[in-house]
Amino acid sequence: MQIVKLVTTEEEKKLAFQVRLKVFVEEQGVPEHIELDEHDQTAAHFIVQEDNQIIAAARVREIEEGVAKVERVCVLKEHRGKHLGILIMKHVEQYAKEQGWHKLKLHAQSYAIPFYEKLDYVVTSPEFLDAYIPHRAMEKNI
Numbered sequence: 001m002q003i004v005k006l007v008t009t010e011e012e013k014k015l016a017f018q019v020r021l022k023v024f025v026e027e028q029g030v031p032e033h034i035e036l037d038e039h040d041q042t043a044a045h046f047i048v049q050e051d052n053q054i055i056a057a058a059r060v061r062e063i064e065e066g067v068a069k070v071e072r073v074c075v076l077k078e079h080r081g082k083h084l085g086i087l088i089m090k091h092v093e094q095y096a097k098e099q100g101w102h103k104l105k106l107h108a109q110s111y112a113i114p115f116y117e118k119l120d121y122v123v124t125s126p127e128f129l130d131a132y133i134p135h136r137a138m139e140k141n142i
């Protein structure tokens with residue numbers, strides 16, 4: 001049974017960072033100084049817990065009035081394909097609505113575009129490189 005939590009303690013935030021380091025730094029080769037950044041202090045963080053393990057994470061932050069950016073969406077490799085990505089995104093979207101935000105933006109790694117399309121995000125930019133990885137901007141009105 002998986003539970004999605006809005007992070008409320010420094011301890012939980014560290015657990016979110018551990019998932020991100022495993023996925024983005026170890027698996028995808030993103031430099032650690034890019035992966036963990038200053039926005040981690042202000043963003044809302046989410047984690048998925050299964051038994052006693054944290055297996056997925058994401059963060060969201062307002063970037064302009066009513067518009068927020070979803071970032072660092074990740075599921076540990078061995079837990080992918082179980083709709084946990086969808087699960088955490090739904091919680092992020094619910095939280096965003098509760099904040100009164102009306103639009104969510106994100107930079108999707110190009111290979112993950114079909115995942116975000118399942119959630120009704122649409123592509124809004126040509127491909128660009130971020131941390132050496134091809135991305136495209138996407139967004140959704142909520």
Ligand SMILES: CC(C)(COP(=O)(O)OP(=O)(O)OC[C@H]1O[C@@H](n2cnc3c(N)ncnc32)[C@H](O)[C@@H]1OP(=O)(O)O)[C@@H](O)C(=O)NCCC(=O)NCCS
Pocket residue numbers: 023072073074075076079080081082083084085086087107108109111112113114115118
């Ligand atoms: C992208 C990611 C978060 C998806 O998480 P996940 O838990 O495996 O995805 P889900 O099981 O919730 O997938 C939901 C749906 O999207 C589809 N989907 C997921 N990833 C996909 C992909 N790369 N290509 C095509 N379809 C994909 C699934 O098949 C599923 O479809 P269904 O509803 O018809 O069964 C995960 O692959 C991941 O953590 N990747 C590494 C980190 C990363 O690249 N994050 C994205 C940064 S922008």
